[in-house]
Amino acid sequence: MTDRDSMLIIPHRELSPEALAGLIEEFVTRDGTDSGYTRGSMADNVARVHRQLDDGRALIVFDNRYRTWNIVPAEVAREHPQQP
16 A cells, blocks of 8 residues: 555535534644644634635544544645545
8 A cells, every 4th residue: 555545635514513512623633743823722623624624724533554544734635635
């Protein structure tokens, strides 16, 4: 399996509101990562990520090889597109 095969873009609008909220909340509160979402309140940070997903500046990516997910800038995710 190549890196290209392992990365899947998950359309955030296909997730339930509860699942999406959980992913975003976990992302903005992750320990040991510099997500850039440490300046505002939790609600502000969650809203910022949600806007970025809505306007296409960020994408949810699942790495099938390692069974992990992340929210990344769209240009980074598109460097490793999913297979058709």
